Amino acid sequence: MIFYRLIVSLFFLLLTPMIAIATAQASDGLIVPLFEDVTPTSGITSVYKGDWQYMVGGGAAAFDCNGDQFPDIALAGGEGAASLFINKSTKGSALAFERFESGIELNRVTGIYPIDIDADGITDLVILRVGEIVLMRGLGQCRFERANEAWHFASTDAWWTSFSATWEKDAKWPTLAFGAYINPKSEDNPWGSCTENQLFRPNEDGNGFTKPVALTPSYCALSMLFTDWNRSGTPSLRVSNDREYYEGGQEQLWHVEAHQEPRLYTEAEGWKFLKIWGMGIASTVFPNELYPSYFLTSMSDNKLQVLNGAKPDTSPAPLYKDLAYDRGAIAYRPYTGGDLKPSTAWHAQFEDMNNDGYFDLFIAKGNVDRMPDFASKDPSNLLMQRPDSRFQEVGDVAGLARFATARGAALADFNLDGKMDIVVVNRRENAAVWQNITPNAGHFIDVMVHQTGPNRDAIGAWLEVDDGNHITRREITIGGGHAGGSLGWRHFGVDSAASVKMRTIWPDGQADDWATYASDTYYFVQRGQSARPWSPTAGQ
Amino acid sequence: MLTHGRPFLPARWLQTAIAVFFIIAIHLPKAEAASMPPETVLQKWYTLSLALIRHTPTYSPPVASRALAYLGVTAYEAVASGSPKLQSLAGQLQELKPLPPREAGKAYDEVVVLDAALAAMMHDLFSNTGPSGQQAIRHLEEELKSTAASTDSTPETIARSEAYGQAIAAHLAAWSHEDGGAVIENMGFPWSYELKKGPEHWAPTNPLSRQQQVPLLPDWGKNRSFAMPAGASCELPPPYPYSEDPSSAFYKDALETYQIGKSLTPEQKAIAFFWIDDAMGSPTPAGHWISILIQIAEHDHLPLERQVDALARLGVAMADAFIGCWHEKYRYDLVRPMTYIRRVIAADWTPFLLTPPFPEYPSGHSTQSGAAAAVLAAIFGDPYPFSDTTRERDGAVPRSFNGFFDASKEASISRLYGGIHFRAALERGFEQGKCIGAYAIALKTWR
Numbered sequence: 011m012i013f014y015r016l017i018v019s020l021f022f023l024l025l026t027p028m029i030a031i032a033t034a035q036a037s038d039g040l041i042v043p044l045f046e047d048v049t050p051t052s053g054i055t056s057v058y059k060g061d062w063q064y065m066v067g068g069g070a071a072a073f074d075c076n077g078d079q080f081p082d083i084a085l086a087g088g089e090g091a092a093s094l095f096i097n098k099s100t101k102g103s104a105l106a107f108e109r110f111e112s113g114i115e116l117n118r119v120t121g122i123y124p125i126d127i128d129a130d131g132i133t134d135l136v137i138l139r140v141g142e143i144v145l146m147r148g149l150g151q152c153r154f155e156r157a158n159e160a161w162h163f164a165s166t167d168a169w170w171t172s173f174s175a176t177w178e179k180d181a182k183w184p185t186l187a188f189g190a191y192i193n194p195k196s197e198d199n200p201w202g203s204c205t206e207n208q209l210f211r212p213n214e215d216g217n218g219f220t221k222p223v224a225l226t227p228s229y230c231a232l233s234m235l236f237t238d239w240n241r242s243g244t245p246s247l248r249v250s251n252d253r254e255y256y257e258g259g260q261e262q263l264w265h266v267e268a269h270q271e272p273r274l275y276t277e278a279e280g281w282k283f284l285k286i287w288g289m290g291i292a293s294t295v296f297p298n299e300l301y302p303s304y305f306l307t308s309m310s311d312n313k314l315q316v317l318n319g320a321k322p323d324t325s326p327a328p329l330y331k332d333l334a335y336d337r338g339a340i341a342y343r344p345y346t347g348g349d350l351k352p353s354t355a356w357h358a359q360f361e362d363m364n365n366d367g368y369f370d371l372f373i374a375k376g377n378v379d380r381m382p383d384f385a386s387k388d389p390s391n392l393l394m395q396r397p398d399s400r401f402q403e404v405g406d407v408a409g410l411a412r413f414a415t416a417r418g419a420a421l422a423d424f425n426l427d428g429k430m431d432i433v434v435v436n437r438r439e440n441a442a443v444w445q446n447i448t449p450n451a452g453h454f455i456d457v458m459v460h461q462t463g464p465n466r467d468a469i470g471a472w473l474e475v476d477d478g479n480h481i482t483r484r485e486i487t488i489g490g491g492h493a494g495g496s497l498g499w500r501h502f503g504v505d506s507a508a509s510v511k512m513r514t515i516w517p518d519g520q521a522d523d524w525a526t527y528a529s530d531t532y533y534f535v536q537r538g539q540s541a542r543p544w545s546p547t548a549g550q
Numbered sequence: 551m552l553t554h555g556r557p558f559l560p561a562r563w564l565q566t567a568i569a570v571f572f573i574i575a576i577h578l579p580k581a582e583a584a585s586m587p588p589e590t591v592l593q594k595w596y597t598l599s600l601a602l603i604r605h606t607p608t609y610s611p612p613v614a615s616r617a618l619a620y621l622g623v624t625a626y627e628a629v630a631s632g633s634p635k636l637q638s639l640a641g642q643l644q645e646l647k648p649l650p651p652r653e654a655g656k657a658y659d660e661v662v663v664l665d666a667a668l669a670a671m672m673h674d675l676f677s678n679t680g681p682s683g684q685q686a687i688r689h690l691e692e693e694l695k696s697t698a699a700s701t702d703s704t705p706e707t708i709a710r711s712e713a714y715g716q717a718i719a720a721h722l723a724a725w726s727h728e729d730g731g732a733v734i735e736n737m738g739f740p741w742s743y744e745l746k747k748g749p750e751h752w753a754p755t756n757p758l759s760r761q762q763q764v765p766l767l768p769d770w771g772k773n774r775s776f777a778m779p780a781g782a783s784c785e786l787p788p789p790y791p792y793s794e795d796p797s798s799a800f801y802k803d804a805l806e807t808y809q810i811g812k813s814l815t816p817e818q819k820a821i822a823f824f825w826i827d828d829a830m831g832s833p834t835p836a837g838h839w840i841s842i843l844i845q846i847a848e849h850d851h852l853p854l855e856r857q858v859d860a861l862a863r864l865g866v867a868m869a870d871a872f873i874g875c876w877h878e879k880y881r882y883d884l885v886r887p888m889t890y891i892r893r894v895i896a897a898d899w900t901p902f903l904l905t906p907p908f909p910e911y912p913s914g915h916s917t918q919s920g921a922a923a924a925v926l927a928a929i930f931g932d933p934y935p936f937s938d939t940t941r942e943r944d945g946a947v948p949r950s951f952n953g954f955f956d957a958s959k960e961a962s963i964s965r966l967y968g969g970i971h972f973r974a975a976l977e978r979g980f981e982q983g984k985c986i987g988a989y990a991i992a993l994k995t996w997r
Binding site: 061062065192197198199200201202253254255257258285309310311313332334335336340342343350351352378379380381382383384 | 598601604605607608677678680681682685686689690693734735736737741757758759760761830831943944945
């Protein structure tokens, strides 16, 4: 196998100078991933348009809408129409998408998240807008219809910018949290005008939602994430807020417990005051650790919050230590291009981009809007996680250094070749598509979990993979990032392991037994059944 | 009968009443046509400036004080140019040359002059603010452009007034560009800087910020000053000699900061929070004092000339205070309490406030509050009871004071409660502020 990789590496080494750079970077043991900008041939044409009200947002959602298991993609268009692109790629092929009139072509869209709200097995969409939120029911074959009225979902008009969902204990429908930004009518004095975040819970009739509960105080939330930060079995709601517009605000963590009013974690409980230009949340669990850590995007310095002082068999306090600087993930200014001013970070997502068994960090970057004190040439980052949990920037040698004004992004294996690709939404210019062509990536397994009844996609479950070197844990969530998210395959790089042990801990806490799975395989894990391997056939 | 007997009396009375009504009515449009009160124009631009200071990332406290000085001088010169009561500050402020004259014999709309000057200066000072700030400036500019001018003013008068206001701003902006503080890169943190070696010197206090591994604006003390001759005009004696000996004055000062910080009362915490005046979370110390002045002006219905006189003097004094303070900070480059206390007294000590990223001695808030109090006391007298609601929207309860020195001393001691200064830096900073403020007080504004 090693010999084979060497041959492949040599082939690519001779092929292009860029690959030569990448291969050279691998001399310290790091497999530097390599990306090809396939935007011109990808078939994706979508611009996040608009001025002031679209300075934030610009989300991307990756999910399968036609049952072929290849992730399709929906992109926010700002003042223009949102768009859906069906994935026409085949296994290992060049990435190819085709625009499809799906019913989501709304204007004023800032963000899109996939979620199966009504548990019919067809993915629905939450569409955040400057105006009314629209819930779109999936009809199958990538068609959608408005479902606000059918699901008794009464959205107010606001500048909606963030979303997350959870299924509370025994609930048949999800609980939806929405974050709002500035009052759009306060153009002349927007500061301190943050409008109300809202929580929609299932109604008693089991056919939709009740009137929303205000999540106040609200501080211009640009990202929110239901996450079981303390492994209690009940996710809390993390909210990242933009200090630019709030007064007296901070980052927030909400208790959201069944049949109780949401309430904020307090200083007495350990929550620590933090003010940032909060724009995106990404969560990961470092190898062999139990609790999730959170990367919070901002302007200039970003945050990598690792739970501080957590001990086995004790209930931890929500006290986090910022290790962004220590671990090389601060990403506070451009790493290439000559612009030394501070960066502006938006969507962040942890994925294993080289399949070495460690989650790497992609950060979409771009100036808010001609702000001269911040970098205008601000390339997105790809920070590779090393075995010591430190990060190393490889955006330039990986071929990702481009100077568009990025916002949202979706990382997914679009051509099901076992390597994570990237789609980035750009402000005022076309989205960008990068295909992962890393020649010497490690092995992988991809997993899609399902359960019957409500919460079909097992949001709140945990996947644990033991590749013989370390245990990798992953929480299945909906929310976070910047204005968009993914639903579908969960990707694990497993380095050189031919097989791994894996188990699922379901949202109610029930844990499957560890079982052995072959690498380089896609698995459907249906609760209560044996995992079913699946492979995209040639031409599919 | 009576009515019939005096048939014309009511009619004449009515005629007179109608005549009076029309006379009043003729004059009413004039009253309504009077421009927006200049005090309102002034207040609106200042309110926006305080918001922009808070929301523009380069606006650290020294930078904010500079902007408020130029804004104050702009308002003052715009009003003084048309007022028989006021004289220009040209020739009094460092390197400020005579402003462009008005056209002799031509009419000017004074409110338009003021508005145009302030609008142009705001565009210049906040050219780097974000999209929301730019939009807010444009919105206010458009609002005032359509409402500020008197309807009695002819289009020519309005155009002439607008051009003149812009000429004042252009003159002052050109002057401002040469002071050494116009360009702020990397939010004020130098691209390269060699830290001085030795335990007595400043060391980074925020390990989480890559930018803050070097100190903020190390050359700010070299900037051209306003009323005082130079940054070194009110030099301070050196701080206590550095020592880790428990019997030394330095150690005792540090021990006091540590002990107070360990057992803060709710009142002390409230004071520290009230005067926090941090960059990006408040209008900064200079903006806080400008806010106090605006509240007083509104409450006391101060006439326009008194307002612009006070705003200019206060702005100038606080900008000079930051220049003078920064001159001393980098002359002595003293270690912060957090660094010293953790090294010498208690390794796990954490101050109540975040330690700002620059040297300790003297205290910036003390210097500029001393200067502000000196100026305001000279203008309004002291005691002068007032209440301050500046921080109300951030959750701080308004506080009342007997006068400006009462408030400024509380602002100064707040830094001890916050754990970011030693007492010597407060006391000497305060004295430096009073010394600097005297230059602004000495400016001749009234004819």
